[in-house]
Amino acid sequence: xxxxxxxxxxxxxxxxxxxxxxCDMVCTSVSSLKAHTRFxxxxxxxxxxxxxxxxxxxxxxxxxxxxxxxxxDAYSCDVEGCGFISRTLQTLKQHYKRV
Numbered sequence: 001x002x003x004x005x006x007x008x009x010x011x012x013x014x015x016x017x018x019x020x021x022x023c024d025m026v027c028t029s030v031s032s033l034k035a036h037t038r039f040x041x042x043x044x045x046x047x048x049x050x051x052x053x054x055x056x057x058x059x060x061x062x063x064x065x066x067x068x069x070x071x072x073d074a075y076s077c078d079v080e081g082c083g084f085i086s087r088t089l090q091t092l093k094q095h096y097k098r099v
Contacts, residue, residue, distance in 0.1 A: 064088065
């Protein structure tokens with residue numbers, strides 16, 4: 001039974017997983033393979049910044065980039081005497097991890 005179980009589990013793994021032909025990464029679905037291919041193997045960057053020449057593979061990365069152009073919404077550290085200021089919330093969070 002042990003061998004039959006191992007073979008059964010292996011076959012279900014093969015049936016339920018899709019491998020990338022470009023890098024051998026194993027994905028759990030065709031849609032995740034498409035997303036992997038788009039982000040790892042395609043150079044297309046359809047999301048363009050309207051403030052500079054930068055472009056991005058997805059809307060989230062563009063949104064985070066656009067924050068870097070905004071001086072008025074600066075994020076500042078509330079630790080007494082620190083004075084650290086960042087143009088993005090993500091950078092402020094990274095700062096807090098170091099403080």
